[in-house]
Amino acid sequence: MVAQQMALDRPSIFRRMILVGTAPRRRDIMHLEKPSLARHLGDPTLKGYAVLQKIFFAPTPSSQAAGGAFIERLAQRNEDLDTASGPDRRRRADGGVS
Amino acid sequence: MAAFREWEQSTGTRFGDLKGIHQPTLVVNGIHDEMIPVSNSYRLAESLPNAVLLVCPDSGHGSLFQFHDSFITGTRRHSSRRTCRSHLLRPHVGDEIGEVHEQSPADLACRDPGRRRRHHRAGRGPGPDSQEVLIRPQLSRLPIEGEFPSLAGATAWLNSPPLTAEDLRGKVVLADIWTYTCINWLRTLPYVRAWAAKYKDQGLVVIGVHSPEFELREGPRERPPRREEGMGIDYPVAVDSDHAVWRAFNNEYWPALYLVDAKGKIRYHQFGEGEYERTEKVIQQLLIEAGATGVSRELRKGRRPRSGGGGRLEQPQVRRELRRLRAHRELRLPGGAARDKARVYSNPS
Numbered sequence: 001m002v003a004q005q006m007a008l009d010r011p012s013i014f015r016r017m018i019l020v021g022t023a024p025r026r027r028d029i030m031h032l033e034k035p036s037l038a039r040h041l042g043d044p045t046l047k048g049y050a051v052l053q054k055i056f057f058a059p060t061p062s063s064q065a066a067g068g069a070f071i072e073r074l075a076q077r078n079e080d081l082d083t084a085s086g087p088d089r090r091r092r093a094d095g096g097v098s
Numbered sequence: 099m100a101a102f103r104e105w106e107q108s109t110g111t112r113f114g115d116l117k118g119i120h121q122p123t124l125v126v127n128g129i130h131d132e133m134i135p136v137s138n139s140y141r142l143a144e145s146l147p148n149a150v151l152l153v154c155p156d157s158g159h160g161s162l163f164q165f166h167d168s169f170i171t172g173t174r175r176h177s178s179r180r181t182c183r184s185h186l187l188r189p190h191v192g193d194e195i196g197e198v199h200e201q202s203p204a205d206l207a208c209r210d211p212g213r214r215r216r217h218h219r220a221g222r223g224p225g226p227d228s229q230e231v232l233i234r235p236q237l238s239r240l241p242i243e244g245e246f247p248s249l250a251g252a253t254a255w256l257n258s259p260p261l262t263a264e265d266l267r268g269k270v271v272l273a274d275i276w277t278y279t280c281i282n283w284l285r286t287l288p289y290v291r292a293w294a295a296k297y298k299d300q301g302l303v304v305i306g307v308h309s310p311e312f313e314l315r316e317g318p319r320e321r322p323p324r325r326e327e328g329m330g331i332d333y334p335v336a337v338d339s340d341h342a343v344w345r346a347f348n349n350e351y352w353p354a355l356y357l358v359d360a361k362g363k364i365r366y367h368q369f370g371e372g373e374y375e376r377t378e379k380v381i382q383q384l385l386i387e388a389g390a391t392g393v394s395r396e397l398r399k400g401r402r403p404r405s406g407g408g409g410r411l412e413q414p415q416v417r418r419e420l421r422r423l424r425a426h427r428e429l430r431l432p433g434g435a436a437r438d439k440a441r442v443y444s445n446p447s
Contacts (some may be wrong), residue, residue, distance in 0.1 A: 004115065004119065007121060008115055011118075011120070011350065012309070012344065014121050015121060016121050016123070016124075016177060017121045017122075017123040018123070018124045018176065019123060019125050019139075019158045020126040020169075021127045021131055021139075021160075022138065022142070022162075023105070023132065023134050023138035023142070024113050024115070024142050025108070025109065026108045026112060026113065027106065027111070027137075027141060028106060028135065028138070029102040029105055029106065029134055029138075030134060036132045037132055039235055044220075048252075053161065053219070055132060056133075056158055056159045056160070057157065057158050057160055057163065057164065057179070058128065058129075059130075060156055063157050063158065063164060066163070067237070069414055070163040070164065073440055076440050
C-alpha cells in the first residue's frame, strides 16, 4: 500500500518493486475483526508469537510447522531488537499509517 | 487502520493507479492468506504493466517465511535483470526475455509508424530458434515524437555555460539522460563519447543530463564523475539533481537517448543499451537533413556485448569502473554471509 503510493508519487526513486501480501486500492486490506482472524486475535490462550503463527500461516499441519520453525528463527535474534509493541503503540498505529 | 480503510476507497478508474507503476514488480503471496486474501495479488499482477506473480501453496500471509528459498530465488532473479528499466519496452541482448535480433533497417521497417513512442514486437514462431524482432519506424520516416523540452530546470551545468533549447536550434542534439551508478549507462558511454567527437564538426551537440538515481551514493550532487574516475566526459552536462529536466522529457529510463533535429523536434529515442548502429544512422540522417555536408556513412565499429555473462566492455577504464561500482553495490556483511544456516547479523556501527 505504502510502496504503491510511493511509486506513484515519486516514480524515479524505485527501480524495481516486490509486493508481498498486499492489495491494490479498492481491495480489502486487513479486516482484523473478521471471524477467521478475530478468533485468534481474541484468544487469551495464545501468547506471544503464537498469534502470529495462527494468522500468518495456513491452518494445515505443514504450514503451522513452518510457522513454528519461523518463530524459532525469530527467537534466535537477540541483538538490535525493535521495542515490543504494547497498547500505547497500538493506539498510535491505529490512528496513523501502519 | 484508518489508512487501510482509506485505501479501500476508490479513486478514478478501477485499478487505474497501477497502470502508472512501470517498475518491474514481483508480487508474492500465500494462497491461504487470511489477512489480505490472495485475490488481491491476482488483481495486482493483472493490472500492473510489468508484474510477475509468485503464489505459494499451503501458506498464508507469511508465505515468504515459509517458502524462504523460493522467495529468495524469486527476488534474486527479479533483481538481477541487466537493464535499468529499459527492458520494459524491449528485450536486450542476454536478457531473459529474449535476444535482440539485429537487423538491417529494411527488415525493421514498420508499416504503422503512426503511434507515438510505441514499440511493436513480433514473434518469429515457436521453437528454440524463435527470437523477438523489434519493429521500428523506417529511418526515412522518423516521426516527430515531441518538442525539445526546456533545460531550465538544471541546477548547474558542467563543461559549458547553461544551454537552452532555443540556443540549440539549428543543431542536431543528442541528449543522454544518465546516472553515475547505472551500469547500463556506463556500457553505452563509449559509444556516446565517440559520436560526440566524430560528428562534432558536422553540427552534432551531445548533452548529458545527469539525473541521479540515488541521492546518497553519488557523492556531491553538483558534480558528475571526475575524469580520473574513468569517465572522460567533455561534452556539456546539465546537472539535473531535482529531476526537472527528467520530468520535462517525461523520461523513465537510464540511460535514455533522445535525438532532436535542427528544428527542435524530438525525432528518435533509445532507452537502454544496444541499437548502437541504428542510433548512429539516425544521427547521420538528422545531420544530413539539417544540411550538413561530409557526413560519414561509416558506422563506429564496436564489439557487441556477448549474451549472458556481464557483457564485454571495450575500454579498460570502463571495465575497472564497472568492477568498482559492482563492488560498491554489493551488500557488505561484517563477517560475511552464512549460507544455509541461521546467523545473527547486526548493523555495522
